[in-house]
Amino acid sequence: MLTVIITCFCFSAAINLSGAPAPLKSFIQRFLQWTELLDPTNLVLSIEKIEKSRQLLLTNEDASRGDLEDKRIQEAWKRSLSTVHPDNSRLIPGPFRPSICALLSLQLFLSMLPVKSLKSMILPQASFYTYSTAFNIVNGNASYDRRAHESLLLGAGVIVSSTFLGLFPRLLQVRLSMNSVLSRNFIPVIILAQLSGMNVIASRSLEPMRGIEVMDKEGNVIGYSRKAGTKAVKDTATSRVVLFGTSAFIPEVFAYFFKRTQFFLQNPWSLWTLKLSCTVLVMGLMVPVSFSVFPQIGRIQCNELEKEIQSATEETELFYNRGV
Structure with a gap:
């Protein structure tokens, strides 16, 4: 299960998704999270799917605190964290997403x-x-x-x-x-x-x-x-x-x-x-x-x-x- 990071960074160029940075986690927790964020399928996600994920996070009031019971919220965070730059909210080009490193x-x-x-x-x-x-x-x-x-x-x-x-x-x-x-x-x-x-x-x-x-x-x-x-x-x-x-x-x-x-x-x-x-x-x-x-x-x-x-x-x- 993806452990959600709540960051203060924006996931939309038009609207900021603000929140406090997540508490620092243990190495094991970060490792398990990265094994999901490095899913090779994130390299071929379409812009439409990524935008839908961003909109879901922006419009769902449970997203800001990480609703781990909602599979859609989990998947939306996973897509956003692995494809969108946290500082400028721009889409990371496929060849430079972290998912490609293992390849x-x-x-x-x-x-x-x-x-x-x-x-x-x-x-x-x-x-x-x-x-x-x-x-x-x-x-x-x-x-x-x-x-x-x-x-x-x-x-x-x-x-x-x-x-x-x-x-x-x-x-x-x-x-x-x-x-x-x-x-x-x-x-x-x-x-x-x-x-x-x-x-x-x-x-x-x-x-x-x-x-x-x-x-x-x-x-x-x-x-x-x-x-x-x-x-x-x-x-x-x-x-x-x-x-x-x-x-x-x-x-x-x-x-x-x-x-x-x-x-x-x-x-x-x-x-x-x-x-x-x-x-x-x-x-x-x-x-x-x-x-x-x-x-x-x-x-x-x-x-x-x-x-x-x-x-x-x-x-x-x-x-x-x-x-x-």
């Missing part, structure tokens, strides 16, 4: 293939970081003022730098003929995990610079905080390190021991089947795990924020949207 294990698998030539690695690395950058920008906090050309220029710079840094260890392998297990299998995993976190920090760097909305427990916007933006980006970057680091590391460990079995010696082709299957399974589990490490509605103590925000409210803690 991207093939892209991760290709980016971790052994190096034959540097040219063969450019496309997998570039496509992986291009998608990661676009996903981070689309699903980041959108409560601050930004222009389309700023996002495009920032994204292009992040894609180029991430791809270059991702190719660098591969270049060393080719040029220096490094064939040890550490340099061939595990150093690329460490670099991938670190670059995934850095990609979030770089692609969402405008949030700490300009500040994001912080709200009281009633959902009233108190101001824009750069410190809250920094915390939101830092937490999301940590979750990406967990996601991609674990999803790349475990298949490499399984492959390392599998290559010492008699079955592999008789069927060398089975190694890639094992690695791909393992990557799909691990990433399918790690996506909801990484999204659940930190609550999407972040909580921050007021005395940790800028002085102008502290003087504007008597609340001891405020809330913000961490992004995905």
Whole structure:
């Protein structure tokens, strides 16, 4: 059963659906919720169905407190939370909805293939970081003022730098003929995990610079905080390190021991089947795990924020949207 999050964010461009942020839940509760929000069918929901869900939430007086007995309300919240951006109420394009993340294990698998030539690695690395950058920008906090050309220029710079840094260890392998297990299998995993976190920090760097909305427990916007933006980006970057680091590391460990079995010696082709299957399974589990490490509605103590925000409210803690 979907556990409903009540947020102070709007789900309609014309009408705001206001309410207090949900109480922070345990990791297990967040994990169970994400397993439902990551339903792949959310990728193909029609605009008509999404609009009907929004209208139901806006017109039903039980929706604001989460009527768990009403299946229609449950489904409406599920559709809204998985397809609509909480800050600007815009529809998230299908390719960038959180539901697709578990389906991207093939892209991760290709980016971790052994190096034959540097040219063969450019496309997998570039496509992986291009998608990661676009996903981070689309699903980041959108409560601050930004222009389309700023996002495009920032994204292009992040894609180029991430791809270059991702190719660098591969270049060393080719040029220096490094064939040890550490340099061939595990150093690329460490670099991938670190670059995934850095990609979030770089692609969402405008949030700490300009500040994001912080709200009281009633959902009233108190101001824009750069410190809250920094915390939101830092937490999301940590979750990406967990996601991609674990999803790349475990298949490499399984492959390392599998290559010492008699079955592999008789069927060398089975190694890639094992690695791909393992990557799909691990990433399918790690996506909801990484999204659940930190609550999407972040909580921050007021005395940790800028002085102008502290003087504007008597609340001891405020809330913000961490992004995905």
